[in-house]
Every structure is written in C-alpha cells, then in structure tokens.
Amino acid sequence: MTSTPLPPGLASCLPAGSVIGIFGGGQLGKMLAEAARRLGYRTHIYDSIADTPAARVSDQHTDAPYEDLEAVARFAKASDVISYEFENIPITAIQQAAKFAPVFPDAKALETSHDRLVEKTFLRETAHVPVAAFRAVEAMADLTEALSAFGGPAVLKTRRFGYDGKGQVKIDGPRDVKAGFARLGGADLIAEGFVPFVREFSIIAARDQHGNIAAYPLTENVHKDHRLHTSLAPADDPRNVAGTAHAIAERILEALSYVGVMGIEFFELANGDLIVNEIAPRVHNSGHWTQNGGCTDQFEQHIRAITGLPLGNTTPTHRVEMTNLIGDEIKQAGELAKQANTFVHDYDKRDIRPGRKMGHVNRIVE
Ligand SMILES: Nc1ncnc2c1ncn2[C@@H]1O[C@H](COP(=O)(O)OP(=O)(O)O)[C@@H](O)[C@H]1O
Ligand SMILES: [Mg+2]
Structure with missing residues (x-):
C-alpha cells in the first residue's frame, strides 16, 4: 500500500x-x-x-x-x-x-x-503502460495500412459498446479486410495488433479517497466463446511478472486519480513481457473469487473506497477457482452447492437465456 x-x-x-x-x-x-x-x-x-x-x-x-x-x-x-x-x-x-x-x-x-481508442491512447500516452499497437479505423484504407504497420494479424473492434467479445473480428490478412470492415459497420472502429499471448490474467485493484492503493494477487483467466469462463487466484507466476503487473496497475489508478475498484486485463507473452488489454472502471467478473478467498471481497472493497472507509485486506487465505454459470448451466447450481468447498452465487435473474451470465461458483482448491 x-x-x-x-x-x-x-x-x-x-x-x-x-x-x-x-x-x-x-x-x-x-x-x-x-x-x-x-x-x-x-x-x-x-x-x-x-x-x-x-x-x-x-x-x-x-x-x-x-x-x-x-x-x-x-x-x-x-x-x-x-x-x-x-x-x-x-x-x-x-x-x-x-x-x-x-x-x-x-x-x-x-x-x-x-471508447477503446480513448482508453488505449490514455494507457499509452498518459499512464505510460504497454498496450498493443493500435490505430483508428474510419475507412477501409486505414485497416489495410494498420495491417502492414502491425506486420501481422489484427483484431478489429468497435470503439464503443463491445463486451464479451461482441463487436470484434480477427483480420488475418488483406483478404479479410473488406468483410471484417463491413461486418462491424465500417465506422468508429479501432484496429489492434494481434497479441500472441501465452495467457491472460487480470489485476483487481482499488484506490481510496486518500490515494491508498490495495491490489489482489494475479488472477488467471480462461475465456470460452470470447467470454470469461474461469478465473483462478492466486495464479502461478512462472515468468515472475506480478511485480511489474502491480506497478502497472498502480500507474493506471494514479493517472486517473481513481477512486474505487478497477479490473485491469493483461496479456502475458512467452518472454514475460506484459501488455494491458483493457480496463474496467468497476468491479470485475474476474474478481468474483474474492468472495470466498478469505480476504475482503471486491464488492466490499469498492464500497469501502467510495464511502471513505480504509481499504480492506487483499491477501487471500485460499486459492479459489471461479466458474461462470452461463445460460442453462445455472440449473446445475443445486448439485454444485452440495459439493464440498463449493460456493454458489445465483444472480436471481428471471429468464434463462443462452449466453447470459446467470451465476457463478467459487471452488476452494487449496
Ligand atoms: N489484440 C488482441 N490480440 C489477441 N487477442 C485479443 C486481442 N484483443 C482481444 N483479444 C481476445 O478477445 C478477448 C475479448 O477482448 P476484449 O478487448 O477484452 O473485449 P471485451 O470488452 O469483449 O472483453 C480478450 O480477452 C482476448 O482473449
Ligand atoms: Mg475484456
């Protein structure tokens, strides 16, 4: 702190x-x-x-x-x-x-x-943290230029309203430009260099009204169908990146004089280099494990930050694997709740819809 x-x-x-x-x-x-x-x-x-x-x-x-x-x-x-x-x-x-x-x-x-373009520009120019190569795309020529500048595949994204992988398409080469551009509506887009990451993780961090910062350990995230599937924390750290990741998180919170909990998504490369993917100015799906990790959970931490209470302890006493319950998977909640060291969190949504986040389950694994 x-x-x-x-x-x-x-x-x-x-x-x-x-x-x-x-x-x-x-x-x-x-x-x-x-x-x-x-x-x-x-x-x-x-x-x-x-x-x-x-x-x-x-x-x-x-x-x-x-x-x-x-x-x-x-x-x-x-x-x-x-x-x-x-x-x-x-x-x-x-x-x-x-x-x-x-x-x-x-x-x-x-x-x-x-806006992803504003966000990436802030991260690179103001917070001075590493991000993928990017450029604004307003015309098809911008995308063609981006591909040659990146020297590899790109990910084309809408600047606004994307979530759970919606509003993005991979552009492997010049042949994909026309269809990709058309698919996302052809305006207000951003192209990013495709990052050949070895894994994705996030840092959930909080800053209070006095400028104190408290962060949780690395959370390893696995996506399925472009949507978060499981999070494991504290994650192993074979490339010894936790110190760098926490320093990056602090720089981002400080650059915004931020108050509250933030979720910061990272790509980790084979050589241990880190790239910040995106930030969420709120509690984050990959922080749900904190509810059963034996530390202050991220929701209480956010309330503490915004009400002026001191931040709570972020050191977990357990290792937890969080799995989202998507759509019909919520029907397994009753069975899951019978298992040892397994904690079901049901969101009490009225309608089950495919792809909808209906709940999650935290399993203490250590
Ligand atoms: N530049 C990129 N290179 C490689 N994979 C990417 C890139 N951008 C996004 N992805 C993949 O798509 C997922 C969703 O993208 P993200 O930008 O986080 O959007 P969302 O707002 O939908 O979470 C990421 O978690 C990652 O798996
Ligand atoms: Mg994301």
Missing part, C-alpha cells in the same frame, strides 16, 4: 445509514448492494428496468431511462455517494448526478473507458 495526504474537499467516511446510489441493476449492482448492506449502508438502484437482481436486494429503486435527467437529479439528491456497475452509462447522467452527490469512479474514468 502507498499513502498520500488527504486531498482537500473530500468527505470523511460516511456513517452507517448513509445512502449509496448505484447506476445499474445487474449482478454486479446486486453484489455491491449486498456488500453495502453488510457495512450498514442503505442502497438505491437506478435502472431503466424495474425488476432487477440489484433492486430486489436494495432499499429503494428508481426505474427511469438514463436520459431522464430530472429522475437522475432526484436519485442523486437522495444519495450520499454514487457509483455504477457498468460502463455504458451515458456520461450526461454521471455529470448530472455529480452536481448533487460525489460520483466514484468519476466522469473522467468513465469517459476513458467508454
């Missing part, structure tokens, strides 16, 4: 009974609300849908569109501090809310992660 003096104007810790407003009513909002309640806070969920997993465990909810700035103002006036559980909230809603209550992470962090 590093510590810097308290910046002027920031509140001291919020007393129990204070209201935490959360934009977004999905599973991350639900688990944030549960952590907030454990600490004695009240929660208020804002979502465009009324019946959400988070609203069902919260004291209050507002169901209104994010564009309804009057509803946002009412919500913010009724909150002592505000956060969000997903990054595709219109920036106007965050700016409106911030007129009435502190919002963590702030609008700058959200804006940075809204």
Whole structure:
C-alpha cells in the first residue's frame, strides 16, 4: 500500500445509514448492494428496468431511462455517494448526478473507458503502460495500412459498446479486410495488433479517497466463446511478472486519480513481457473469487473506497477457482452447492437465456 495526504474537499467516511446510489441493476449492482448492506449502508438502484437482481436486494429503486435527467437529479439528491456497475452509462447522467452527490469512479474514468481508442491512447500516452499497437479505423484504407504497420494479424473492434467479445473480428490478412470492415459497420472502429499471448490474467485493484492503493494477487483467466469462463487466484507466476503487473496497475489508478475498484486485463507473452488489454472502471467478473478467498471481497472493497472507509485486506487465505454459470448451466447450481468447498452465487435473474451470465461458483482448491 502507498499513502498520500488527504486531498482537500473530500468527505470523511460516511456513517452507517448513509445512502449509496448505484447506476445499474445487474449482478454486479446486486453484489455491491449486498456488500453495502453488510457495512450498514442503505442502497438505491437506478435502472431503466424495474425488476432487477440489484433492486430486489436494495432499499429503494428508481426505474427511469438514463436520459431522464430530472429522475437522475432526484436519485442523486437522495444519495450520499454514487457509483455504477457498468460502463455504458451515458456520461450526461454521471455529470448530472455529480452536481448533487460525489460520483466514484468519476466522469473522467468513465469517459476513458467508454471508447477503446480513448482508453488505449490514455494507457499509452498518459499512464505510460504497454498496450498493443493500435490505430483508428474510419475507412477501409486505414485497416489495410494498420495491417502492414502491425506486420501481422489484427483484431478489429468497435470503439464503443463491445463486451464479451461482441463487436470484434480477427483480420488475418488483406483478404479479410473488406468483410471484417463491413461486418462491424465500417465506422468508429479501432484496429489492434494481434497479441500472441501465452495467457491472460487480470489485476483487481482499488484506490481510496486518500490515494491508498490495495491490489489482489494475479488472477488467471480462461475465456470460452470470447467470454470469461474461469478465473483462478492466486495464479502461478512462472515468468515472475506480478511485480511489474502491480506497478502497472498502480500507474493506471494514479493517472486517473481513481477512486474505487478497477479490473485491469493483461496479456502475458512467452518472454514475460506484459501488455494491458483493457480496463474496467468497476468491479470485475474476474474478481468474483474474492468472495470466498478469505480476504475482503471486491464488492466490499469498492464500497469501502467510495464511502471513505480504509481499504480492506487483499491477501487471500485460499486459492479459489471461479466458474461462470452461463445460460442453462445455472440449473446445475443445486448439485454444485452440495459439493464440498463449493460456493454458489445465483444472480436471481428471471429468464434463462443462452449466453447470459446467470451465476457463478467459487471452488476452494487449496
Ligand atoms: N489484440 C488482441 N490480440 C489477441 N487477442 C485479443 C486481442 N484483443 C482481444 N483479444 C481476445 O478477445 C478477448 C475479448 O477482448 P476484449 O478487448 O477484452 O473485449 P471485451 O470488452 O469483449 O472483453 C480478450 O480477452 C482476448 O482473449
Ligand atoms: Mg475484456
């Protein structure tokens, strides 16, 4: 942990009974609300849908569109501090809310992660951390140029609204340019050099209002169908990269004067070099293992950071493997819950849909 003096104007810790407003009513909002309640806070969920997993465990909810700035103002006036559980909230809603209550992470962090081009540029130019080669693609010629500049395959992505591998396509060579470009709509795209990684891992890190930083150990992530499948933490570190990865995480949090939990996704190369893939200004799917790892879980950590409480201990006492339960897999939850050292987290979603994250299971493996 590093510590810097308290910046002027920031509140001291919020007393129990204070209201935490959360934009977004999905599973991350639900688990944030549960952590907030454990600490004695009240929660208020804002979502465009009324019946959400988070609203069902919260004291209050507002169901209104994010564009309804009057509803946002009412919500913010009724909150002592505000956060969000997903990054595709219109920036106007965050700016409106911030007129009435502190919002963590702030609008700058959200804006940075809204757009992959802005994010990659911030990471390279401001945070000075390694990222894949990239360039903006507005015309087919940009993609052709990018391929020759990268000297290998590229991954073409939409700049905004991509998640779980949606909105991206691999471009192996000039022959794929036309179809790939057309498939993603042909504008507001970014091309990245394809990274021949040996594995993917993430760092979940938090920074509090005083500038203290606490990070969890490396979490190794395995994707299936471009979606996170399993996370294992603490991961082995055969190439001895943890120190570098944690230093990179600190640099990113500090460059944004960030407050809250952030998920940082890395590619690890065979020679031990690291490349930052993307950042998420929120609690992260690859941090769910913390709920049963014997440390402060990432949801409580985020609530601690935004309410001014000291950050909690991030050293796990167990090694945990987290597996997402996607679609019909949630039907196995009852059987899984009967197994030793196995903890089921059901998101209480009303409809099972293919590809939908319905829950996860944490298995203590050591
Ligand atoms: N430049 C790249 N090189 C190699 N693989 C990539 C690259 N970009 C993305 N991928 C693969 O696709 C996955 C999803 O991409 P990512 O940019 O993290 O988008 P999402 O927002 O969908 O998580 C990554 O976890 C990785 O497995
Ligand atoms: Mg990702």
